[in-house]
Amino acid sequence: MDDVKTPSREERKSALSGLGTSRKRVEDARFTQGKGNYVDDIKLKGMLFGDFVRSPVAHARVKNIDTSAALALPGVHAVLTAADLEPLGLHWMPTLAGDKQMVLADGKVLFQGQEVAFVVGDDRYAVADGVSLVEVEYEELAVVTDPFKAELKDAPILREDIADQKEGAHGARRHPNHIFTWEAGEKEETNKVLEEAEVVADEMVYYHRTHPCPLETCGCVASMDKVNGKLTVWGTFQAPHAVRTVASLISSIPEHNIRIISPDIGGGFGNKVGVYPGYVCSIVASIVTGVPIKWVEDRMDNLMATAFARDYWMHGKISATKEGKITGLWCHTTADHGAFDACADPTKFPAGFMNICTGSYDIPVAYLAVDGVYTNKAPGGVAYRCSFRVTEASYFIERMIEVLAQKLGMDSAELRSKNFIKKEQFPYTSALGWEYDSGDYHQAWEKAMKSVNYKQLREDQAKQLQLFKDGKSRKLMGIGLSHFTEIVGAGPVKNCDILGLGMFDACEIRIHPTGSAIARLGTISQGQGHATTFAQILASEIGIPASDITLEEGDTDTAPYGLGTYGSRSTPVAGAATAMAGRKIRAKAQMIAAYLLEVHDDDLEWDVDRFSVKGAPEKFKTMKEIAFASYNQAIPGVEPGLEAVSYYDPPNMTYPNGAYVVVMEIDVDTGVSDIKQVYALDDCGTRINPMIIEGQVHGGLTEALAISMGQEIAYDEQGNVMTGTLMDFFIPTAWETPNYETDYTETPSPHHPIGAKGVGESPNVGGVSAFSNAVHDAFKPFGLTQAHMPHDHWRVWKIAKDLGLHS
Amino acid sequence: MEKINVTMTVNGKEETLSVEPRTLLVHALREHLDYTGAHIGCSSSHCGACTIDMNGKSVKSCTVFAPQAEGAEILTVEGIGSPDKLHAIQEMFKEHHGLQCGYCTPGMIMRSYRFLQENPNPTEEEVRFGISGNLCRCTGYQNIVKSIMAAADKIRDEVNVEKKEIA
Numbered sequence: 001m002d003d004v005k006t007p008s009r010e011e012r013k014s015a016l017s018g019l020g021t022s023r024k025r026v027e028d029a030r031f032t033q034g035k036g037n038y039v040d041d042i043k044l045k046g047m048l049f050g051d052f053v054r055s056p057v058a059h060a061r062v063k064n065i066d067t068s069a070a071l072a073l074p075g076v077h078a079v080l081t082a083a084d085l086e087p088l089g090l091h092w093m094p095t096l097a098g099d100k101q102m103v104l105a106d107g108k109v110l111f112q113g114q115e116v117a118f119v120v121g122d123d124r125y126a127v128a129d130g131v132s133l134v135e136v137e138y139e140e141l142a143v144v145t146d147p148f149k150a151e152l153k154d155a156p157i158l159r160e161d162i163a164d165q166k167e168g169a170h171g172a173r174r175h176p177n178h179i180f181t182w183e184a185g186e187k188e189e190t191n192k193v194l195e196e197a198e199v200v201a202d203e204m205v206y207y208h209r210t211h212p213c214p215l216e217t218c219g220c221v222a223s224m225d226k227v228n229g230k231l232t233v234w235g236t237f238q239a240p241h242a243v244r245t246v247a248s249l250i251s252s253i254p255e256h257n258i259r260i261i262s263p264d265i266g267g268g269f270g271n272k273v274g275v276y277p278g279y280v281c282s283i284v285a286s287i288v289t290g291v292p293i294k295w296v297e298d299r300m301d302n303l304m305a306t307a308f309a310r311d312y313w314m315h316g317k318i319s320a321t322k323e324g325k326i327t328g329l330w331c332h333t334t335a336d337h338g339a340f341d342a343c344a345d346p347t348k349f350p351a352g353f354m355n356i357c358t359g360s361y362d363i364p365v366a367y368l369a370v371d372g373v374y375t376n377k378a379p380g381g382v383a384y385r386c387s388f389r390v391t392e393a394s395y396f397i398e399r400m401i402e403v404l405a406q407k408l409g410m411d412s413a414e415l416r417s418k419n420f421i422k423k424e425q426f427p428y429t430s431a432l433g434w435e436y437d438s439g440d441y442h443q444a445w446e447k448a449m450k451s452v453n454y455k456q457l458r459e460d461q462a463k464q465l466q467l468f469k470d471g472k473s474r475k476l477m478g479i480g481l482s483h484f485t486e487i488v489g490a491g492p493v494k495n496c497d498i499l500g501l502g503m504f505d506a507c508e509i510r511i512h513p514t515g516s517a518i519a520r521l522g523t524i525s526q527g528q529g530h531a532t533t534f535a536q537i538l539a540s541e542i543g544i545p546a547s548d549i550t551l552e553e554g555d556t557d558t559a560p561y562g563l564g565t566y567g568s569r570s571t572p573v574a575g576a577a578t579a580m581a582g583r584k585i586r587a588k589a590q591m592i593a594a595y596l597l598e599v600h601d602d603d604l605e606w607d608v609d610r611f612s613v614k615g616a617p618e619k620f621k622t623m624k625e626i627a628f629a630s631y632n633q634a635i636p637g638v639e640p641g642l643e644a645v646s647y648y649d650p651p652n653m654t655y656p657n658g659a660y661v662v663v664m665e666i667d668v669d670t671g672v673s674d675i676k677q678v679y680a681l682d683d684c685g686t687r688i689n690p691m692i693i694e695g696q697v698h699g700g701l702t703e704a705l706a707i708s709m710g711q712e713i714a715y716d717e718q719g720n721v722m723t724g725t726l727m728d729f730f731i732p733t734a735w736e737t738p739n740y741e742t743d744y745t746e747t748p749s750p751h752h753p754i755g756a757k758g759v760g761e762s763p764n765v766g767g768v769s770a771f772s773n774a775v776h777d778a779f780k781p782f783g784l785t786q787a788h789m790p791h792d793h794w795r796v797w798k799i800a801k802d803l804g805l806h807s
Numbered sequence: 808m809e810k811i812n813v814t815m816t817v818n819g820k821e822e823t824l825s826v827e828p829r830t831l832l833v834h835a836l837r838e839h840l841d842y843t844g845a846h847i848g849c850s851s852s853h854c855g856a857c858t859i860d861m862n863g864k865s866v867k868s869c870t871v872f873a874p875q876a877e878g879a880e881i882l883t884v885e886g887i888g889s890p891d892k893l894h895a896i897q898e899m900f901k902e903h904h905g906l907q908c909g910y911c912t913p914g915m916i917m918r919s920y921r922f923l924q925e926n927p928n929p930t931e932e933e934v935r936f937g938i939s940g941n942l943c944r945c946t947g948y949q950n951i952v953k954s955i956m957a958a959a960d961k962i963r964d965e966v967n968v969e970k971k972e973i974a
Contacts, residue, residue, distance in 0.1 A: 032906065032909075036912075043841075699947045700947075731854075733941075733948075734936075
């Protein structure tokens with residue numbers, strides 16, 4: 001053997017581009033050359049287009065729909081209404097939250113933008129002409145837009161279809177516009193602690209309605225092949241397998257005759273989890289016409305009709321000793337769900353994981369109640385770049401910490417530090433019932449405070465305040481702190497399912513004879529770079545370079561069943577399945593290597609990319625050699641080939657966490673905020689690809705910036721959407737977006753095969769609180785306790801005005 | 808609706824297409840000529856996903872009628888490089904993680920392509936202003952700006968090498 005040419009262990013490891021490598025993305029070749037394949041790029045022979053007639057009003061009876069003029073138009077092939085769908089039982093569809101939703105207006109409309117009729121034609125232009133010719137007669141009804149007025153005695157009844165039902169999908173309903181009450185924790189004990197507490201802070205914290213607004217809107221192409229009886233649907237689906245099962249259940253087409261394909265997806269952020277009327281209508285239209293149907297929302301449709309997020313009114317009380325030791329937390333949330341309860345939460349959690357609202361703190365007792373109500377607004381309630389309602393929970397507790405600190409006259413950084421769950425308390429069971437897996441909050445917090453030089457920041461702030469008070473400056477400085485704990489990776493089948501489907505995930509691996517591989521997963525990337533990072537997990541597990549591993553997702557005919565990508569579940573669940581499938585490959589490879597080397601299995605040890613004989617490392621078989629042998633050797637007792645599949649049911653959720661600091665300067669006279677610094681420290685456990693983690697953090701922080709500083713779905717009193725275009729709906733440009741400093745600590749998850757926790761949503765969860773707290777912090781010296789988001793220029797100007805800071 | 812013929816040069820190739828006069832340029836490119844690089848994100852000129860180069864200017868093709876491109880020279884993301892020889896901007900977007908879902912990327916690259924000719928030596932601030940007509944929901948722009956700055960360097964280097972070779 002020529003030792004000089006033998007690569008060292010480190011060189012062999014580095015050749016794999018495995019865990020911890022900032023591997024460049026394999027997706028980028030096609031995306032940079034305009035060769036992505038998004039749903040609107042799909043073009044099939046004979047394909048027609050479909051689009052909706054939508055309701056211009058928020059609440060009305062539909063007296064008549066006249067489709068004759070539209071149908072008379074050359075180029076228009078069909079117009080579907082609820083009456084056409086009813087014989088098929090498809091005029092309503094189940095929602096993910098156990099409610100049902102009209103596919104097309106069935107006698108009445110309940111929100112502006114609701115789908116009333118579906119026009120099918122030759123191309124988008126003919127369809128647009130057809131849509132404009134459908135005459136709908138509406139009889140307007142009184143509108144409910146304020147969730148606190150939904151349950152008044154004389155409130156108009158929105159959902160006449162279930163007005164008499166006293167029991168909903170999540171227990172008792174006390175009013176026709178009431179959906180559910182969901183409780184967690186100890187009510188009486190919490191009340192007692194609050195009554196006897198030395199200090200109590202009481203605040204209403206509103207997390208406003210917003211929208212994920214991915215750059216690509218929702219859409220699909222449905223193609224019913226009547227010859228073979230097979231339905232294929234390409235669509236913007238974050239959970240393709242779940243869509244297949246739901247489509248089969250509601251259409252009665254056998255599941256094996258349905259193929260769902262998620263092609264490249266132009267961002268999801270939760271928008272593409274739900275099932276929308278457009279999908280159902282496209283499928284029906286394809287069955288009716290016998291040709292493929294394409295439906296793609298425009299931006300206005302997207303903002304008005306699909307998948308709003310948040311809209312939680314969170315009334316909180318937090319108690320503490322005079323020294324700042326938190327003793328209890330109480331929260332009552334009024335949740336505005338719009339016209340149908342279409343939240344995308346695991347079935348047993350109608351308010352998602354809102355019960356993570358004790359945050360990063362060791363709070364002995366807590367109680368949470370959430371009441372969901374119907375209003376004349378679009379349905380949704382999706383997890384916009386967060387696990388189910390975790391952003392709401394995190395914003396709530398991080399605001400309550402701030403108001404408590406104000407009441408105590410204590411620095412909020414110190415208050416946090418005093419109450420963090422300690423490292424040695426993990427695994428930690430929270431007062432609202434979750435078992436936090438791991439964390440070192442004090443280490444992260446201290447690192448963050450040191451990195452931003454917190455003491456200096458407070459001194460600078462005090463100087464700026466003095467200048468302001470002396471009339472020498474009209475600017476104030478705000479320092480926004482947040483420490484968050486997420487709960488992601490849903491989830492254990494024992495308590496997590498969507499429509500009865502357990503939230504496990506899966507990976508299947510096939511090793512080719514020449515030692516390269518293909519892996520398929522039940523998830524689907526929407527920009528997260530799964531093809532890059534999952535190959536890295538595998539490379540480290542099976543010793544095949546990441547560049548030799550193809551990764552495929554999104555085709556239900558080829559991929560193993562999984563529940564898709566949202567709620568930061570891909571790495572915690574499918575990433576774990578990937579590692580476990582890799583370990584099965586390795587176990588079989590060990591038997592093959594033992595046969596080839598004529599030793600016992602136990603005499604071998606794994607070494608980066610090979611099995612070598614213990615004590616004799618020169619005797620080895622590489623994975624590549626083993627792969628070939630698996631295809632050409634008759635090994636007694638071992639099947640040919642090298643494949644494995646793993647279905648992974650996670651034993652627990654993962655709990656990513658982090659410490660964020662935002663510094664901004666606010667012009668009191670204009671309300672304009674100038675962001676000076678954004679520091680984000682994330683602990684996502686084991687880091688798979690630092691480059692991609694950093695990219696995720698930049699993106700999530702920018703969405704947090706948008707949400708906290710200007711982005712909202714606003715309605716007027718008549719239920720008109722006031723933010724239906726990108727003129728009104730705020731998305732920051734490069735010009736408004738600051739540079740970010742990222743940092744990390746690494747506390748692996750003890751129950752995940754590689755210790756990873758997920759990161760994509762952390763920056764949104766931690767970021768919103770940090771930005772909002774910075775605004776509050778600037779005005780704290782003048783007595784501001786709570787000002788609702790978004791903190792756009794007008795609202796910030798208004799804070800200053802109401803505090804008497806304008807002369 | 809009656810159709811009319813429109814002739815334009817797209818990525819160096821002359822194309823004549825028969826379209827309704829109201830056809831938007833982005834639909835003409837995507838659906839008639841199968842250049843699906845330019846994407847539709849808003850149909851109202853806000854997002855820039857449909858940005859292409861028309862007669863030496865960045866244009867949002869969702870708000871241009873195809874007949875307005877009669878006789879025009881059009882360049883799309885498919886026309887600035889090849890799989891064997893990517894354009895420096897394409898290469899640097901890959902190198903510096905300047906994209907995630909890829910939906911804004913063709914528009915972002917085409918805007919950068921024109922911007923770096925308008926300003927071959929930009930500051931970071933100028934880059935941020937120069938691409939402010941193009942929205943990205945994934946990256947937070949930091950790595951896009953980095954990619955464009957790196958592309959500017961690379962293009963300058965390439966020009967210098969060419970100059971040296973000529974000398």
